[in-house]
Amino acid sequence: MSILASALVAAAALSAPSADAPAPVPAARGEVIGRSAEGRPIRALRVGSPRARVKVLVVGAVHGNEPAGRAVVERLRRTKPPRGTALWLIEDANPDGSAAGSRHNAGGVDLNRNFPYRWRPQDGVYESGPGPGSEPETQAIMRFVERERPRVTLWYHQALRMVVKSTGDPALERVYSRRSGLPRKRLPRYHGTAVSWQNTTFRGDTSFVVELAGGPLDAAGVRRHARAALSLARAVAPPTVVRRPIPFDAQRKADMRAYARRHYGIDDHRLRDPKVIVQHYTVTDTFQPVYDTFAPNRPDPELGELPGVCAHYVIDRDGTIYQLVSTRLMCRHTVGLNWTSIGIEHVGQSDAQVLGNPRQMAASLRLTRMLQGRHGISTRNVIGHNENRSSPFHRERVARLRSQTHGDFPKPVADAYRRRLELLPAPASLR
Ligand SMILES: [Zn+2]
Numbered sequence: 001m002s003i004l005a006s007a008l009v010a011a012a013a014l015s016a017p018s019a020d021a022p023a024p025v026p027a028a029r030g031e032v033i034g035r036s037a038e039g040r041p042i043r044a045l046r047v048g049s050p051r052a053r054v055k056v057l058v059v060g061a062v063h064g065n066e067p068a069g070r071a072v073v074e075r076l077r078r079t080k081p082p083r084g085t086a087l088w089l090i091e092d093a094n095p096d097g098s099a100a101g102s103r104h105n106a107g108g109v110d111l112n113r114n115f116p117y118r119w120r121p122q123d124g125v126y127e128s129g130p131g132p133g134s135e136p137e138t139q140a141i142m143r144f145v146e147r148e149r150p151r152v153t154l155w156y157h158q159a160l161r162m163v164v165k166s167t168g169d170p171a172l173e174r175v176y177s178r179r180s181g182l183p184r185k186r187l188p189r190y191h192g193t194a195v196s197w198q199n200t201t202f203r204g205d206t207s208f209v210v211e212l213a214g215g216p217l218d219a220a221g222v223r224r225h226a227r228a229a230l231s232l233a234r235a236v237a238p239p240t241v242v243r244r245p246i247p248f249d250a251q252r253k254a255d256m257r258a259y260a261r262r263h264y265g266i267d268d269h270r271l272r273d274p275k276v277i278v279q280h281y282t283v284t285d286t287f288q289p290v291y292d293t294f295a296p297n298r299p300d301p302e303l304g305e306l307p308g309v310c311a312h313y314v315i316d317r318d319g320t321i322y323q324l325v326s327t328r329l330m331c332r333h334t335v336g337l338n339w340t341s342i343g344i345e346h347v348g349q350s351d352a353q354v355l356g357n358p359r360q361m362a363a364s365l366r367l368t369r370m371l372q373g374r375h376g377i378s379t380r381n382v383i384g385h386n387e388n389r390s391s392p393f394h395r396e397r398v399a400r401l402r403s404q405t406h407g408d409f410p411k412p413v414a415d416a417y418r419r420r421l422e423l424l425p426a427p428a429s430l431r
Helices: 069-076 095-100 136-148 170-180 194-201 219-236 250-264 288-294 351-355 358-375 385-390 411-421
Strands: 029-035 041-047 054-059 085-090 152-158 162-164 206-212 241-243 276-281 313-315 321-323 341-346 382-384
Touching: 029 136, 041 136, 054 069, 054 136, 054 219, 069 085, 069 152, 069 219, 085 136, 085 219, 136 194, 152 194, 152 219, 162 170, 170 206, 170 219, 194 206, 206 219, 276 351, 276 358, 276 385, 313 358, 341 358, 351 358, 351 411, 358 411, 382 385, 382 411, 385 411
Parallel strands: 054 085, 054 152, 152 206, 241 321, 276 341, 276 382, 313 341
Antiparallel strands: 029 041, 041 085, 162 206, 313 321
């Protein structure tokens, strides 16, 4: 519970203002990102908002004789990506090869051996071109990826029937494997592939190959793979955060700074490079009394200090995430850790109730994972309030407070929370 939990009043009858209205979905937008050796356009199409922070790139074909994935891309044009994400679709990265029904481009080069990571000269079916990134199609893709930084990229090939293991986030490959029914398997480490170039150049982003079966996909297969691609977008979609800032004026900042000096020897009210995320529950049934407790800057009844207590986030029982305080500011939520931690409150009467609430937990895990990715916080430093004293970051100059804690989220509960956290995509995939 929060440091002020005991002072929380019963739920006010006030209803909370409505959540942010969903953004309208603009029409899909296409552009020519480059031209093939024979001058054919290579087109990319964006589906979803231009403001989406997270982009998923799907390439229908790069070998002209492996066209089955193009039908999946065609179907994805008519879908609505999850909120906060946009799809970028390149139906055909090798239009010359497609026109000729050939694996290679018009210059006889296997584009998926032409990328500059671990490129080496190869002949025959794996003809690598005269040098790394020598081909105009390769260059177009590289420029596009550098510009858009897709969080996830899917490359369709044929005909090995597998999701190919990459060095990206395995959780994302598993999502696709589960949804598509294709097993996840390893292939030899080929030289100069698009996937290896992406995964080594853009750390934290994931690119992998899906090998479809030979021949065209039937309608059910097209739907299944389009759903699998969308489930990937859902897996990396940012959580929706409703901003409901509490007043944090100059006086409160000055009080926070004085608190940080007294308790940590830090002459600052700003939270810099947070290392810990602390989970709490509110001992309320609704959000409003939590907000009403955190908003005023008044001494807390338990320790009688200023500034008023707060938490950066509060997660309601329906899964709504409210942000009350910027993560650039220290908040008083956990003795010993306020100098380096982000506090998350959960509306509820017990931690068991929170862990048993699927919507609240889904929101909580996703938010926590995103904060981990953004700030480089490892899962062992996602802790329950009750674990504050055993954190390696615990620091307290006031002797009588060194053993101070609260009963919320003790180790067994926090362990269960961390286990569920580890089932999500890697933190970098949700940064
Ligand atoms: Zn607490």
